[in-house]
Every structure is written in structure tokens, then in C-alpha cells.
Amino acid sequence: MSRTESGFSVLSDDFAAAPYRYFAGLRERAPVHYEPAIDSYFLSRYQDVKRVLTDHETFSTETLQVRAEPVMRGPVLAQMTGAEHTAKRRIVVRGFTGQALQEQMRAIHVNAAGLIGPFLPRGRVDLVNDFGKPLAVHVTLDVLGLDKKDWQQVAAWHSGIAEFITSITLTPERRRHCLDCAERMEAYLVPIIEQRRRHPGEDLVSKLCTAEVDGIAMSNRDVTALIINVMAAATEPADKTLALLFKHLIDNTEQMAQVRRDPSLLSAAIAETLRYTPPVQLIPRRSEKDVVLAGTTVPAGATVFCMIGAANRDPDAFAAPDTFDIHRLGTARSFTAAAQHLAFGTGLHQCVGTAFARAEIEIVAAMLIPLLDQVRYSPGFRYRETGLYTRGPASLSLDFTPVHDGVPVPD
Template identity: 35%
Template sequence: MTATVPEMPDMMSEEFARDPHKYYKIMRDHYPVVYHEASGYYFLSRFEDVANAYRDSEAFSNENYGFQMEPVIGRTVIQMGGREHVVHRQLVAPTLRGSYLQELIPQVDEIATQMIDEIEPGESVDLVEGFTRWFPINVIVRMLDLPKEDIPRFHDWYSSLMAFLGNLTQDPDIHAWGMRTQKEFPAYMLPLIAERRKNPGDDFISRLFDAEVDGEKYTDEQIKSLVGLLLIAGGETTDKAIASTLKHLLQRPDQLEAVKKDPSLATKALVENLRYHPPVQIILRTAVNDIEVSGTKIPAGSVIGLVNGAANRDERRYPDPDTFDIYRDDIPIKGAFGGSADHIAFALGRHFCVGSLLAKRESETAVTQLLEKFPNIRFADGYEPEDEGMFTRGPKDLLVNLT
């Protein structure tokens, strides 16, 4: 008797949005390459296919960022290739992975402590609105040495950037929101950068003035674009990583108790969350030439969605992939935040997220400090968390009892 092949739903449907992991499995097993007719994109779901696409930057380029991001924030390292990418990555890496990161860590911890101390205990406290949504943007504003009253403005900008980035349906309201940011963000940043050149300090922007590789230095326009990239890569994604890790621990009291007793396990919980439910579910690439993937021919110039959320639960790669397990031994902590990681959450290879170590520290300190401050934390009575988002995904709220 022949088994019936499940129907593949529209990736933009409500049923897909409610439970993408249900359909990710159908994709991996029966439709490893999905062509989405409305957008013209091809989506890859198997670990091997997704990993190969990340690692082969000659066959899969970042040209798509030319329409995904550049119209709003300008050209950045994320869309560069070849020598240009190498030079610009070397320019920014010391500020996000070097000595500056070590200087920043105490400030990250301080910001977390201040924000957590301001949380009012109660029977139904929303940790997304009350903490995770605002913590990463507070860190970024501190890095840029900007007034705290500008935090809501930066949050609006990075929210519009993320929406523009994932505007698969070309929603005109999202496009218009992005175009407003295209005007407002440079009008704010460029005069500020010019002033910092005259009076530099110890902030992220000032440190970029001295960065130089092979005689190349950052222009004001390039610094403005890089700050925009920092907002995208370091804002909503870290927010969702923290909220999702907390959610998954709260759903598993035994693992939650283990992290409370041994805070070093918070890193394991974070890494397992990056595998089990990566905050960035889909990253786009562009096919440089005609190529065949899992038996499907993809024409040159096609935009390809690499579905991290599906690849990270591929049975061909991980045993028992639908189980959240902080004791999993097939993803070593060492290397989990570098280009050779054994999970796909920050991409792989030469375009691996340069800010991953900052995200690691923010997430670790957020989880450990929250559990230390509120050891009796549990879900609010009758509450069931729900995730939202397609390109980035995480809890839309996180109602907890902190009494």
C-alpha cells in the first residue's frame, strides 16, 4: 500500500504560521526544495542543503541584501563578497569580538541588573514587554553612547528594518515604514557621526574611526550603515533568543531547576535553544548560477530561503531533534558561537554572525540574573505561550508569575 504524501501548505498561510515546525518536517521529508510562487523564492529545509549553501559563497551569494536591506540602511558587510567582505569584516571584528567586547561585558551585566531590578513582581508579568524586548536595544544605545530617551526611536527603527527585511508579501505599509526609517535614521546618525569625529570618545562609533585594513578606513556613510546592521543583528534576534530560552526552560521544570542550581548550564540552554528554535528562522541567499539541490533545478539569480528552523531539526543530522535537551552532546559548547558551529542559527562559514559573542553574553546574563532574582518563576496560571514571526520567530509575550 502506497503511503499518501502530505500536502505542502502555503508558507504564508495561517496554519503554517501557527506551527511551522509541523510543516518543516513535511518539507524535509517530501519537499526539500519548496518553490513559493507568490514571491518567486526557493526554500531549502534539510540540514546538509542549508549548510552547504552557507559554506559555498561562490554558488550562493548575498546579492539579495541589495533589495532586502540596502534601500533602508545602505550597503554593509553582510552583502559583500570576496576581498571587500574580508576587509570590512576585519575592520569591524575587533569592536565586536576583541578587547572592546571584554570592556563592554561589565556594562551588559550592569544594564541587565538595572532592568531586572525594575521589574515589579506579580502574578502575570510579561517578560517580553517588561524586559527582553528592551534589553538588547539598551545595550546598543549604551555602545553608541546615546541618550536613553532615544531608545524608543531606535526600537522603532530596528523593528521597521526587520519587517522590511522579511516583507515576503511586499506589504505596502511595511515598505512605507521602511522608507520612513530610510529618511529618519541617516538624518539622526550622520550629524552624530560627524560630531564624534571632531570629539571622539570610547564608544563603538569612535572606535571605528581608527579601524584600518590595507589603508582602508570607514567613511561616515559606512559607519551609519554598520550601526543599522547592528540594530538588525543585535536587537530583535537577541530579544527572541532570550525569550525563547526562558520559555523552553519554563516548559521543562527539571531543566529549569538544573540551570538554577548550576548557572553555567545557561550556556547549554542557550545553545540548545539556538538549535531547537533559532531566533532567525530564515536567511536569504541568491543562486549565482543554475544549480540543482535535492533533485530540484534552481535558475541563476533566484532568491533562496535557507530555513534554519527546519535544518536544525533534521533527523538526518540530529538524534531526537524535536526534544529540547540542554544535556545534548552532539553540539559542543566550544565552537558553538563561531563559523564552524554544529548548529545553524548564526549562518555558517565566512558570513557567520560577527556579533554572536555579544549575543551570547547578553543572553547568558539575562537568563542567569532573572533566575537568580526570581527563583520561583513559573508561567502565569492558565497561560500558554505562543510564538509569532516567519523570518524571525519567538514568543509574542511571556506571562510569568514572579510572586
């Protein structure tokens, strides 16, 4: 039976367990797939997805008013347009690029060294739960200038916020939980925001607190929304992509050996990981008028989900798309527009954390690959991915040759 016949649903357990095996069927037979239970359209072809993400007049981000604003505690960057979007995005991007990024690189390395250190003599680590998730939160708190002693509580609140944004459907109980997490996060942040207004530092929260848009300082609610926006942008791609990178290199031993011999290939391996298994699988938009996509009319006001994982495996855009190949583009083009993949979106609302995520993953992977010698899956480990909207390994238990000399931290 065709996987795209009337009984097929992207909301099914079968799809959630292994979405990649359905993508070719969707692209070929149902490139504009309608889900009546949620009155939404799912697009799987590269050209259609790219059109939706770049045609900002026809496809707006208004869906985020319902999907994100309640837990972000205010409008997020993707909802904004015009001068407000330009000004606020510039403030945030400055916290992730240039001199600010250079200063963060050592902090990324120090955080990674401290987290991996206890596991090196043991020769075993869960790269997701022991390392990747706490690392992403620690580094993000450093960028923002928030106290890392609160990281577990902040991570728990952030998890609830992310659940609200990335769930296609939520039970009333889970919805209440997510909204409670958002309220608690806001209550935690407001006193910090007020303190940074009085005594600003060099951290990103201080820069948000002291910045002006059209000559007017941002409100506490504006700053809170941008802080939570940054948390989502900085944490979601990093921990998932790092684990997926190691999985693909372990599964492709010759490519792992090539990266070990030639570290300049690392950026290409990361870019190919983002194409092959993007951590953000769905990006929502709203059609502002009736529009025809792949022969199907999508009505005005409809929710459209761009299936990034399917678009990134479209043979019309990528040769041999279901093959992991770190030599697909070469190192020079891996993080340029020529890379083509849509893992960070594209157009006006491309993820603000792109440069930071790349730097973080490169720094951490470059440190880990030499340390995790003869790395392989732990005995008895069974790989499993989770997530429909964002997707990554539930865990990644790895064995490697134990290290007893500790982790060198650069001066």
C-alpha cells in the first residue's frame, strides 16, 4: 500500500518513528499533503519549501502568534517585519557574531572541557544526555550573561516552552504545564532585566536592556521575548547536530577517518549533517491568499508546514540525497548560500543563531574527535530519534579509549 494514500498521516506513530522513509513517497505522490485533523498542509519538495520561506508577502509568520507568542511572553523575531525586525534582529545578531563571537569561543571550549572531563577516564559517555544538552544550556547562559548555577531549572522551563512551540497537538494538561514554565521563566528573568538596566555589562541581556528601537527602549516584555527567542535559537540546533554528526561519522567509518586526518573537513561534515538530518524538521507559515503549489490550491489563511527534512533529501536539489557525503560541497562552500540546505531556514527569517551554532559545533567537535579515540556505540545501545517538529537522538551512548590526561584548555 502506498504510504501516501488516504490513510497516511504525518501525525501517526509510524511516521514519528521513521519519517525519512516516507519522504520520497510524499514528494512523488503527495507533495502538498493535507492533514484534516489539524487543517494544515505539509510541503515536501525543495522548490515549494524554498518558495514559501522566501515569499514573505504570500506566506507570513502569523502562525507564531498562536504557536510561540504565548510562551515567548511576547512577539518573536520571526513575527516582526520592517524597521522593528531589522533593528531587533541586528541587536541579537551582534551578540552572536564578530568580536562577541570571538570572546565566546573560549567560553564554549571551557564549558565543553568541564562537562566531558569526568567521562574521559571512564571511556563511555551519552553524548546527548551527559554532554550535549547541558552544554547547549551552559553556553547559552554564558552568552546571555545568566548564572549557570540555575541551569537545570532554566533548562526545565525552556523544555516546557520548546514543547509548546514544537508540538503539533497538546493535551490541556501539557498546555497548562508549558504555560506555567513560561510564566516561571518570565518571573525569573524580569528582576535580572531590571538589574541589568541599572547596571549594564557586556552580556547580551544588558545589550537588549539598553538598546533602543526608533529611539524607544524595549519593555521588559520585549526583552523577555528576545531572551527566550535566543535560548531557542542557540540550544535547539547545537545539541542535536553534535550528536547527529557523531552518529553519521561512526556509521561512515572512512569519512570519520578522513576528518581525523584532515580537520579542515569538519565544517563540511557539519554542513552535510545539517542537510542530511536537520534538527528543525518543520517550519510553519500562513498563506495570506489562495496559492497553487504543486498543482494543489492552498486557501488563504491556511497553515503550511515546510518539511525541511524532506526538502533536504529532494533529488531535484541534491545528487544522491539519501547518501551522507562530507565531500558534497567541499570545505570552502559548506556554510555559504551554495550549500543550499534549508536546516536554518532561508530568507528574511533565517535563524539568528546560524553563525553561533556553527562555531559552537565546530569548536566542540574539533575538541571531541581527537579525545574520543576508537569511538563506537556502547554494547547493547539501540539508536532512536524522537520529535516531529524538531528531531534528534533520544540518547547516544558511546564507548571510546579512556583518556587519563584531562582536556587541554587553550590560553
